[in-house]
Amino acid sequence: MRAIDLFAGSGGLSLGFQNVGIDIVGAFENWKPAVEIYKANFNHPVFETDLSQVSDYAIFSDLQPDIIIGGPPCQDFSSAGKRNEDNGRGNLTINYAEIVSHVRPQWFVMENVERILKTQKLKQAKKMFVKAGYGLSEMILDASYCEVPQIRKRYILIGKLGERDHFMDDYLVKNQSKTQMTIYDYLGNTLKTEYYYRHPRSYARRGVFSIYEPSPTIRGVNRPIPKGYIKHNGDPVDDLRKVRPLTTKERTYLQTFPPDFKWFGNKTELEQIIGNAVPVNLAKFVGNCLLEYINDFKQAKVKRKEKVLEF
DSSP: EEEEEEEEETSSHHHHHHHTTTTEEEEEEHHHHHHHHHHHHSOOOOEEEOOOGGGOTTTHHOOOOOOOEEEOOOOOTTTTTTTOTTSTTHHHHHHHHHHHOOOOSSSEEEEEEEEGOOOOHHHHHHHHEEEEEEEEEEEEEEEGGTTTBOOEEEEEEEEEOOOOTOOOOOOOOHHSSSOOOOHHHHHTTTOOSEEEEEEOTTTTTOOOEESSSSBOOSSSSSOOOOOTTOOOOOOOOSSSEEEEEEOOHHHHHHHOOTTTTTOOOOOHHHHHHHSSOHHHHHHHHHHHHHHHHHHHHHHHHHHHHHHHHHO
């Protein structure tokens, strides 16, 4: 199966799908720091392209994708942003839908923040997909139930040409683990600390966490413990001398990137790239569900054919 990745970022979706055997034949990204990281880690081409300005869809069709994957930038939908879907980046969801609708691969997978469910942009995009002939299956996945040591809720929309709606819902549900993955489950004592600081959006929330629980959502902010930090009731340790912030590299592990993945650039850009990334194992989870569905579909088709021949 051949895939192209739109709004590829540093390549979390690409790597996850690649890890289940899907052939990524091209990627598209417009932010140069992310493009350079992507180039350093993948052998297929990545095109530095502004997908909001596409008028010729041959650049995608010529790659002959069976599936288009992608996570349109979500800052205008995010709880960390200003939540104005008309700021500009919200339109990239429509651009994604336009590309899929023109190229019409057999499949597409779109990833975004949970809050996109409340937007008009998603409703508009879904109408475009349906008009183009896609059946749709959608779900909010918590990455901590999908082999990621992080509580990260993401919206997943999967489309297949000529299929009924909700066709993959059962696969996305049954393949989730029964319990959340903790940092210790995934990394053991690799971090060499039991407690770490993650800067909260508000000091009404706790900032200290344990490796024996899933990480909170990795964001594009990574700061040291402020000198005046006041212990929160939810903090799992009293002695802040035992607490440190995670390093940039350690944060990539919680996004389930492998240790040999190459990262570079200035710290501010790098932290944002890491915070924006799709966890590799979440992408792998979705890719495995998709391949399981395809295999079951093929087997069911063979059985139907055998029954006809027997009759």
